[in-house]
Amino acid sequence: MSNYDYIGTAANRPDEPDVVRRNLLKMTGVSIAALSVASAASSPGFAQSTEGWDKVFPKSDRVDHQKVNFTNRYGINLVGDLYLPKERAGSRLPAIVVGGPFGAVKEQSSGLYAQTMAERGFVTLAFDPSYTGESGGEPRNIASPDINTEDFMAGVDYLGLHGSVDRERIGVIGICGWGGMALNAVAADKRVKAVAASTMYDMTRVMSKGYNDSVTLEQRTQTLEQLSRQRWEDAEKRTPAYQPPYNDLKGGEAQFLVDYHAYYRTPRGYHPRAVNSGNSWTITTPMSFMNMPILTYIKEISPRPVLLIHGENAHSRYFSETAYEAAAAPKELVIVPGANHVDLYDNMEKIPFDKLQSFFDQHLATA
Numbered sequence: 001m002s003n004y005d006y007i008g009t010a011a012n013r014p015d016e017p018d019v020v021r022r023n024l025l026k027m028t029g030v031s032i033a034a035l036s037v038a039s040a041a042s043s044p045g046f047a048q049s050t051e052g053w054d055k056v057f058p059k060s061d062r063v064d065h066q067k068v069n070f071t072n073r074y075g076i077n078l079v080g081d082l083y084l085p086k087e088r089a090g091s092r093l094p095a096i097v098v099g100g101p102f103g104a105v106k107e108q109s110s111g112l113y114a115q116t117m118a119e120r121g122f123v124t125l126a127f128d129p130s131y132t133g134e135s136g137g138e139p140r141n142i143a144s145p146d147i148n149t150e151d152f153m154a155g156v157d158y159l160g161l162h163g164s165v166d167r168e169r170i171g172v173i174g175i176c177g178w179g180g181m182a183l184n185a186v187a188a189d190k191r192v193k194a195v196a197a198s199t200m201y202d203m204t205r206v207m208s209k210g211y212n213d214s215v216t217l218e219q220r221t222q223t224l225e226q227l228s229r230q231r232w233e234d235a236e237k238r239t240p241a242y243q244p245p246y247n248d249l250k251g252g253e254a255q256f257l258v259d260y261h262a263y264y265r266t267p268r269g270y271h272p273r274a275v276n277s278g279n280s281w282t283i284t285t286p287m288s289f290m291n292m293p294i295l296t297y298i299k300e301i302s303p304r305p306v307l308l309i310h311g312e313n314a315h316s317r318y319f320s321e322t323a324y325e326a327a328a329a330p331k332e333l334v335i336v337p338g339a340n341h342v343d344l345y346d347n348m349e350k351i352p353f354d355k356l357q358s359f360f361d362q363h364l365a366t367a
Contacts, residue, residue: 055081055107056269057346062086063118072130072154074147079134080127080155081106083118084164094169094364095123095162097155101345102143102177102203103246103276105133108269109175109345113198113356116348117173120357122364123165125155129178133273139240141275142282145181145204145292152178152185156192169193169364173356175345176316177201183323184294187301194363196307196356199344200320207289212318220290227287240282247276256315259342269346295323302328307359309352311339332359 053059066082085093098114106114106126114124129148131137152172160167171194174182179200186195209215215223234240247264249257263269264276271277298306306327310320312335324333336343336350343350 055111057112060115070158072150076130077136078127080125083114083124092166093123095159095165096171098126098173100175100178105274107271143285144288145294149181149185153189171360171364177203187297194305198309199341202319204289204292204294207286230283243280245278263342298326299328305330305363307332309334312337314341316341
């Protein structure tokens with residue numbers, strides 16, 4: 001096919017050399033041993049709201065944009081960008097909640113997806129997850145598989161009460177690490193009619209098992225030992241310690257880390273509020289991910305449809321392949337030829353928006 005291929009079974013990937021695998025672990029909780037738990041990075045301050053256009057992508061003249069606030073079930077104030085087609089003629093439209101990537105903000109990839117899908121006729125909501133970006137929650141820059149799954153459901157709450165939205169026609173798109181969160185949310189939230197995950201990570205799997213499930217029980221135990229003792233240090237200081245800045249390059253990194261840098265640390269995708277743009281997560285962030293496999297109930301999304309999109313050359317491709325195998329029908333796996341993981345953040349020639357539109361047009365159609 002011209003832009004992307006469908007596959008129905010997992011495909012083989014080239015084996016990664018051991019040196020690359022060791023570098024991959026540096027991006028996960030299993031690498032805490034390599035970090036200075038005395039914390040070399042400083043804690044970021046609370047992000048304040050801004051007015052005007054502060055996205056890393058150009059504003060569309062075919063879409064109306066509003067900054068909005070809503071509250072999740074835990075009482076945390078979430079800040080989002082609402083995108084509405086200009087030509088909506090007062091009718092109630094299908095809507096999509098968009099989140100991700102892990103460590104990004106709504107001014108980056110999720111906003112681009114949201115604005116583009118709004119150009120195609122959907123009301124869309126891109127949001128900052130709890131504890132990050134402009135959303136509330138203290139301490140800053142901490143993640144939770146439970147709370148961040150809830151953030152998607154809170155987005156569904158918000159859209160379902162909006163006057164321009166048909167609440168029976170709501171879908172979800174999750175990008176990168178928020179792809180796994182999106183699948184988890186939709187497995188539980190039966191209001192959502194269809195879900196797509198693009199360049200998906202299962203953050204609970206990678207933090208607990210490392211890339212390609214390469215972490216041993218001994219390594220996992222050592223990580224949990226260090227995380228547990230870090231809690232005493234944080235409790236004593238009454239503030240969390242933070243990991244080193246994300247996406248700094250020292251030389252010799254695996255190619256996918258260079259790709260992350262090219263997006264998050266250059267004008268292409270840099271945003272000062274993003275964790276991945278030189279800020280950092282708390283050292284103990286991985287703790288809640290270590291015992292919580294979020295895709296356990298992926299089969300329960302059915303009979304609602306699942307669309308998984310991944311790059312042919314992405315280091316993370318196996319996450320979508322195994323999720324596809326675990327999901328129940330109806331399901332689709334789209335592999336984008338020649339694309340790496342980060343290409344599906346912002347490369348308009350690689351992201352299959354035509355496929356996303358046809359998927360949601362079909363599954364968010366009026367009854």
